[in-house]
Amino acid sequence: QMQLQESGPGLVKPSQTLSLTCTVAGGSINSDNYYWNWMRQPAGKGLEWIGRIYIRGTTSYNPSLKSRVSISVDTSKNQISLKVNSVTAADTAVYFCARGTPYYYDSGGYSIWFDSWGQGTLVTVSS
Amino acid sequence: QSVLTQPPSVSAAPGQKVTISCSGSSSNIGHNYVSWYQQFPGTAPKVFMYEDNKRPSGISDRFSGSKSGTSATLGIAGLQTGDEAHYYCGTWDSSLSAVVFGGGTKLTVL
Numbered sequence: 001q002m003q004l005q006e007s008g009p010g011l012v013k014p015s016q017t018l019s020l021t022c023t024v025a026g027g028s029i030n031s032d033n034y035y036w037n038w039m040r041q042p043a044g045k046g047l048e049w050i051g052r053i054y055i056r057g058t059t060s061y062n063p064s065l066k067s068r069v070s071i072s073v074d075t076s077k078n079q080i081s082l083k084v085n086s087v088t089a090a091d092t093a094v095y096f097c098a099r100g101t102p103y104y105y106d107s108g109g110y111s112i113w114f115d116s117w118g119q120g121t122l123v124t125v126s127s
Numbered sequence: 128q129s130v131l132t133q134p135p136s137v138s139a140a141p142g143q144k145v146t147i148s149c150s151g152s153s154s155n156i157g158h159n160y161v162s163w164y165q166q167f168p169g170t171a172p173k174v175f176m177y178e179d180n181k182r183p184s185g186i187s188d189r190f191s192g193s194k195s196g197t198s199a200t201l202g203i204a205g206l207q208t209g210d211e212a213h214y215y216c217g218t219w220d221s222s223l224s225a226v227v228f229g230g231g232t233k234l235t236v237l
Contacts, residue, residue, distance in 0.1 A: 037226070045230075046129055046215060046228055046230045046231045047164075047172065047215055047231070049217075049225060049227070049228065060225070062225050062226075063223055063224075096172075098171075103160075103178070105160075109158055109159050109160055110158075110159045110219045110221070111159065111162075111177065111178045111219075112160075112218075112219050113160075113162035113174055113178070113217075114162070114164070114172070114217075115174055115177075115183065117171035117172060118171065119170070119171055120170075
């Protein structure tokens with residue numbers, strides 16, 4: 001069974017860069033069938049999609065975060081990375097990585113669902 | 128300020144049925160497929176429904192999904208205390224080119 005594990009600093013100073021890594025075990029990240037995603041959840045609030053990467057390098061980002069976010073993949077290490085620049089207290093949240101399964105229907109409808117998640121890692125932005 | 132709208136809370140007695148609604152627009156629910164996630168405090172979300180009404184392996188048939196127009200619904204029959212959790216709907220928004228989620232619904236089993 002595939003397992004995802006987030007890692008990185010739990011405390012980041014304002015204006016600095018938040019960097020997290022998601023290590024995938026129990027399966028290869030090198031598949032055409034999935035997107036690899038980052039989500040976050042501030043304490044007591046809902047889920048927010050940050051962005052995703054396809055194994056061939058294509059990325060998509062939440063428009064609200066696009067100017068500050070980058071996602072990359074290292075297939076040799078089976079890892080996905082997230083960087084968020086110029087962080088503020090509003091970036092304090094639990095960050096999750098998740099595998100997304102996409103499917104395009106002939107009707108034009110699109111399905112994307114997240115079947116494997118990491119346990120999440122809390123990142124606090126504070127001086 | 129979530130793109131998808133869910134009621135903040137729902138409640139029902141054990142054994143009863145409850146429904147959780149998720150309202151969107153033509154650019155998201157009206158055109159694309161909805162998934163639902165269960166989340167307990169301090170843990171990661173777990174998918175309970177995908178492509179509107181499909182259950183992943185291992186999910187009880189007490190859970191059902193439906194969609195009409197720009198709204199989706201998660202139904203939970205035969206409520207158990209173990210069903211108490213937050214539930215989130217999610218889908219792709221074609222105008223935003225982004226995944227969007229509802230704000231979440233807290234289910235209380237009285």
